[in-house]
Amino acid sequence: MAYFIQFEDKSLGENTSLATLAGVKANFSSLTNIVLTNHASDLHDKYANSGVKTVLYQDENFTVRDLAQTAEFLFNLLKNSNDTYIFEDSKLGNLVAARLAAKLAVPFIPSISNIKVGPNSVSLSREIDSTKVVRLSHLKGKGVISVAINGVVEKAKAEVSEKPMTISAEEPATYVEKRDAGNDLLFAKTVVAGGKGLQDAEGFKPLEQLADKLDASVGATKAVTDVGWLPVSRMIGISGVSVKPDIFYSFGIAGAVQHTTGMDQSKHIIAVNTDPTAPIFKLADYGIVGDANQVIDQLINLV
Structure with a gap:
């Protein structure tokens, strides 16, 4: 048995x-x-x-902005079943899916591109970066996944029922049109990320200044967070968060697959690195071969 979980908020359109x-x-x-x-x-x-x-769960006060309360409702609804819970591979889908998986204490496997259901397990495929390499995972029990799979919608009659639900936030939530550098990376329209090429923790202070001017969020590679130059919450990649901003600035980052898996879906990628053969340039829409610290300083003065 599997459940596909969706959200319909009339204030956000169909x-x-x-x-x-x-x-x-x-x-x-x-x-x-x-x-x-x-x-x-x-x-x-x-x-x-x-x-x-x-099954339509109705609450006239429901809004997708209340992520924690939404995850709590789903947890109480599904905690006694032993099934596969599926979300769309979107920012909203992944945010709620990750929270639900944590509450259920089950695996969360995002961005699945192919599914094969066997008698004892569900085989899940996910493409790694922009390569042809595919990571295969096997879900043998309860689990949460997000999928990037589309099909042809063929009209066929189905049972539709409606049930009441209550999702109440402790504090009223509001939409925010503009987010500053202190906001979560997952919501950022612009991300400025730094790697070990920025030399030390001091090298990230100018990057934070640039983020303020660009109304961006600051990200980093695992190598940076491992040495404590930035907190782990700033880590982008397989072990951290995945981001899909409109613009992703990469400063002093070589471009290992462990990092690029978390940012390769960005709309526009601008990379700065002293090494012209750095893998990050294969992803970049625009590349600058040069010292990342100097480029950051120049951008601060230009913006």
């Missing part, structure tokens, strides 16, 4: 993951679609034609 639902449906013979929403009455026809049994 949800677009029906294609992902169709892709998941093609892989699981027994699938239930769970939708947390604040306008269930508008969604019955949409999901009645999806071909997947759907």
Whole structure:
């Protein structure tokens, strides 16, 4: 049994993951679609034609902004089952999925591109970086995954039911149009990241100044956080967070796959490194062969 979990917040417009639902449906013979929403009455026809049994959990005060409360509701709903819980591979999907997996104390495997369901386990494939290398994982029990799988939406009648839910935040949440450098990396539209090429902890002070001017968040490689130049929460890569900003600045980072896996989906990548053969330049839209510290100083003066 598997559950595909979606969110429909009318203040954010129509949800677009029906294609992902169709892709998941093609892989699981027994699938239930769970939708947390604040306008269930508008969604019955949409999901009645999806071909997947759907349960609409309705709360007129629900908002996807309350991530902790949303994860808590899902935990209480699913904690006694032993199934696979599937989210769309998006910022929102991964944020809630990670919280749910932590609460359930089960594995979380993000960004799955292929699923094979066997009699005793679920085989999950994920592409590594921009290479043709694929990481294969096996989920033998309860687990949480996020998927980047689309399918063809074929209209087929399905059972749709509605149930009440209550998700109440301790403090009112509000949308924030502009986020500063102190915000979580996962929400940043611009990221400035530094590697060991910045020499020492002092080298990150100018980077933080640049982040302030660009309204960006500061990231780092594992090598940087391992030596304590920045906290572990700033680590980007396999062992840290994955980011998909509009602009990603890479300063003094060679571009090992352990790091680039966490940022290779950025819309625009600008890299600065003294080594013209550094792997980061293969990902970069724009590259500068030069001293990262000097380039940072020049940018601070230009912005």
